Amino acid sequence: MKVLFIEDDAIETMKLQRTVAKFQIKYEITEAKNGEEALDYLRSDAKLPDIILLDLNMPKMNGIEFLRILKADEVLKFLPTIILTTSENRADLLECYKIGIAGYVIKPLKYEDYEEKLRKVFQYWEVVELVKA
Amino acid sequence: MDNKEINLLKKALERQKKARQQAEQILEQKSKELYDTTRHLQEANHRLETLLSEKSSELDGVFINIIDPYVVMDLDFNVINMNSSARDFLGYDHGRESVNLAKLVHPDYLEYTAESMHTLLKVGTLKNYRAKIIVRDGSEKFVQINSSLIYDKDRKPIAAQGIIRDITRETEIQDLLADQRRELDIIVENSPLSIVLTVKGQIVKVNKTFVDLLGYSEAELTKFHVKDISAPEDVEASKDLMGQMNRGEIETFTLIKRYIKKDGKTLLAKTSVSAFKNNKGEVTHQVAMIEDITEQRNLELQKEQLLKELESSNEGLKEYAHMVSHDLKSPLRSLNALATWLQEDYKDILDDNGKNQLQMMQEKIEGMDKLIDGILKYSSISRDTREQVQVDLNETVQHIREIIFIPEHVRVVIMNELPTLVADPTQMQQLFQNLISNAVVNIDKETGIVEVGSTDAGSHWDFYVKDNGVGIPKEYHKKIFEIFQSIGNEARSTGIGLSIVKKIVDLHKGKIRLESEVGQGTSFHFSIKK
Numbered sequence: 001m002k003v004l005f006i007e008d009d010a011i012e013t014m015k016l017q018r019t020v021a022k023f024q025i026k027y028e029i030t031e032a033k034n035g036e037e038a039l040d041y042l043r044s045d046a047k048l049p050d051i052i053l054l055d056l057n058m059p060k061m062n063g064i065e066f067l068r069i070l071k072a073d074e075v076l077k078f079l080p081t082i083i084l085t086t087s088e089n090r091a092d093l094l095e096c097y098k099i100g101i102a103g104y105v106i107k108p109l110k111y112e113d114y115e116e117k118l119r120k121v122f123q124y125w126e127v128v129e130l131v132k133a
Numbered sequence: 134m135d136n137k138e139i140n141l142l143k144k145a146l147e148r149q150k151k152a153r154q155q156a157e158q159i160l161e162q163k164s165k166e167l168y169d170t171t172r173h174l175q176e177a178n179h180r181l182e183t184l185l186s187e188k189s190s191e192l193d194g195v196f197i198n199i200i201d202p203y204v205v206m207d208l209d210f211n212v213i214n215m216n217s218s219a220r221d222f223l224g225y226d227h228g229r230e231s232v233n234l235a236k237l238v239h240p241d242y243l244e245y246t247a248e249s250m251h252t253l254l255k256v257g258t259l260k261n262y263r264a265k266i267i268v269r270d271g272s273e274k275f276v277q278i279n280s281s282l283i284y285d286k287d288r289k290p291i292a293a294q295g296i297i298r299d300i301t302r303e304t305e306i307q308d309l310l311a312d313q314r315r316e317l318d319i320i321v322e323n324s325p326l327s328i329v330l331t332v333k334g335q336i337v338k339v340n341k342t343f344v345d346l347l348g349y350s351e352a353e354l355t356k357f358h359v360k361d362i363s364a365p366e367d368v369e370a371s372k373d374l375m376g377q378m379n380r381g382e383i384e385t386f387t388l389i390k391r392y393i394k395k396d397g398k399t400l401l402a403k404t405s406v407s408a409f410k411n412n413k414g415e416v417t418h419q420v421a422m423i424e425d426i427t428e429q430r431n432l433e434l435q436k437e438q439l440l441k442e443l444e445s446s447n448e449g450l451k452e453y454a455h456m457v458s459h460d461l462k463s464p465l466r467s468l469n470a471l472a473t474w475l476q477e478d479y480k481d482i483l484d485d486n487g488k489n490q491l492q493m494m495q496e497k498i499e500g501m502d503k504l505i506d507g508i509l510k511y512s513s514i515s516r517d518t519r520e521q522v523q524v525d526l527n528e529t530v531q532h533i534r535e536i537i538f539i540p541e542h543v544r545v546v547i548m549n550e551l552p553t554l555v556a557d558p559t560q561m562q563q564l565f566q567n568l569i570s571n572a573v574v575n576i577d578k579e580t581g582i583v584e585v586g587s588t589d590a591g592s593h594w595d596f597y598v599k600d601n602g603v604g605i606p607k608e609y610h611k612k613i614f615e616i617f618q619s620i621g622n623e624a625r626s627t628g629i630g631l632s633i634v635k636k637i638v639d640l641h642k643g644k645i646r647l648e649s650e651v652g653q654g655t656s657f658h659f660s661i662k663k
Contacts, residue, residue, distance in 0.1 A: 009463065009467065011467040011470060011471065012463075012466075012467070014470070015466075015467075015470050018474070057459055057460075057463070085459075086459050086462045086463045086466060087455065087459045088455075088458075088509075089455040089459075092455075107466055108466075109462075109465060109466060109469055109498070109499060109502045110469055110473070110495075110499075111466075111469050111470040111473040111474070112473065114466070114470070
């Protein structure tokens with residue numbers, strides 16, 4: 001499974017890579033540091049990812065802005081996008097669901113809890129039928 | 134005697150005879166004249182007598198029939214005669230006792246009375262003497278007397294007569310009217326409202342407030358028509374309303390209009406106009422009450438502006454709280470991950486001390502995370518964001534029992550059926566959850582009981598959450614509700630929970646207090662307005 005991971009924080013990226021490395025199934029993780037970078041990648045010739053993991057608070061184009069552009073795109077709007085954020089702001093959550101997301105995961109404080117949550121997310125998407133381009 | 138002599142004598146006698154006859158004739162005529170005169174005189178006298186008696190009886194009649202008290206006195210004020218009306222009025226009878234009018238005069242009027250007497254003697258008449266007298270029964274009367282002198286045949290004044298009018302009531306009414314007028318004047322002059330009296334829009338009277346308000350003198354204002362001091366754009370509206378009032382369609386009207394002051398500045402005023410009608414129901418005057426609301430309007434505008442600013446700053450603050458919490462929480466997550474990795478990756482290198490320090494670091498990170506959560510929750514409790522729905526508190530407490538950690542030895546008991554009230558469900562949960570988890574955490578007995586109950590207190594509900602835990606020392610009872618004041622020994626307590634409780638109770642116009650004894654337990658009592 002090919003995953004586009006959009007996150008500006010280096011340690012967060014380390015957390016994800018470390019977590020995914022422990023999984024038995026191998027995943028192809030593509031990193032993007034912000035929305036623009038992610039869009040550049042999605043509009044390039046590269047193969048589209050199966051799912052997107054998206055952080056909300058990022059410099060330049062933030063997560064919600066990116067999501068709007070994504071969901072307005074005739075092709076890209078089919079990409080399931082899961083929000084991975086520290087924000088417990090209900091307004092953010094509602095806005096994301098309104099625009100269209102496949103899930104909203106709040107990053108827990110403890111790393112082991114994070115690992116657990118991420119394992120479940122990946123397991124879920126493992127069994128779900130994906131929109132193959 | 135000779136013939137000649139005889140003839141002479143005869144002639145003389147003849148002459149004498151004639152003379153005598155003449156004299157007799159004159160005498161006779163005179164006596165007849167005298168007789169006639171006497172007769173005339175007698176007749177005249179008789180007529181006069183009749184006339185006199187007629188006149189005097191007529192006078193007597195007048196005297197008796199004068200309704201007003203009538204008194205004749207000598208020049209020393211002693212009563213010579215008085216009619217029954219005077220006797221009734223004064224309570225004295227000159228027939229039975231000597232009455233001196235000067236003695237009846239009120240001391241305040243003695244000097245004036247002396248002066249008046251002086252005038253009477255000089256001029257012969259006295260009009261409109263007004264004084265207070267004390268009549269026999271001791272009551273004070275106000276009298277008005279018109280008086281004139283009576284002269285003897287030598288034109289020497291010997292007495293004075295006067296008609297007394299009792300003007301006590303009149304004077305009282307006049308005094309009352311004057312008092313009322315004064316009172317009214319005081320009210321009108323000191324009214325914080327400007328008061329203007331107009332006749333067909335022409336200003337006829339204004340109070341000082343209006344003078345001060347516009348800067349024109351009263352003399353200047355009374356030359357003006359209302360429209361002369363009104364802003365041109367408002368003239369039409371007030372003309373229209375005035376027309377309706379003059380036609381009797383409306384009794385009063387109120388409008389907000391602008392006036393132009395002497396210095397050219399305009400002011401905004403609330404103007405209430407009432408019609409003043411005569412007995413026939415025709416509008417004769419208009420009374421306008423004018424209240425300067427320039428300041429008020431400015432304040433209102435300012436208030437609106439402030440409210441808008443407050444709203445947006447509140448909104449901003451909420452956003453800010455989320456931002457801050459996010460930005461503070463993110464690094465904590467990184468710190469936690471890094472500390473965990475240190476422990477995982479270097480567990481062979483780290484000694485117990487190092488591992489212990491990493492553990493302590495993790496605890497601090499957790500404490501910080503809770504603190505941030507608490508602050509966010511506290512700051513998001515507000516009136517304007519709350520929902521108003523039916524909340525069944527039995528369900529709320531049941532839900533709390535399910536989501537919080539309750540050790541085996543502790544029971545949370547609902548003592549009676551809790552009410553269902555209209556409130557914000559999240560706030561109700563925060564309220565009960567904070568109190569119940571506090572209670573649960575503070576149990577130090579082998580068997581812990583946390584009781585939740587309520588009573589209907591009419592205008593509000595009284596609730597309690599009671600535990601048999603460690604109790605809270607008296608000196609902390611007040612401090613405990615202040616934010617960041619943690620008194621627990623628990624390192625994890627943030628000191629925000631009870632501040633949230635207090636804030637929610639305050640928002641619901643309730644009160645909260647606690648009863649506690651160290652070692653026995655604590656009960657929190659709070660009310661929520663229905």
